[in-house]
Amino acid sequence: MEQLIERALYAARWLLAPIYFGLSLAVLALGIKFFQELLHVATHVLEMSEADLVLTTLALIDVTLVAKLSCEF
Numbered sequence: 396m397e398q399l400i401e402r403a404l405y406a407a408r409w410l411l412a413p414i415y416f417g418l419s420l421a422v423l424a425l426g427i428k429f430f431q432e433l434l435h436v437a438t439h440v441l442e443m444s445e446a447d448l449v450l451t452t453l454a455l456i457d458v459t460l461v462a463k464l465s466c467e468f
Contacts, residue, residue, distance in 0.1 A: 418465050418466075421465055422462050422465045422466060425458050425461060425462045425465070426462065428458060429455060429458045429459065429462075432451065432454065432455060432458075433455065436448070436451050436455075
């Protein structure tokens with residue numbers, strides 16, 4: 396009986412595999428958006444107001460923190 400429970404618990408870890416795969420795709424998408432926004436800022440930094448630059452920087456920090464949380468599985 397104990398061996399059956401151990402095997403069931405060990406096999407149940409595969410139920411999380413699609414979730415981990417989805418999180419990996421989400422982190423990839425966040426990375427793409429991060430660098431897209433970073434490129435946009437780099438090309439328009441002289442035209443942006445200080446407030447816009449601060450808000451954009453905070454948005455990049457938010458994306459980084461969300462990606463970090465997603466990677467801690």
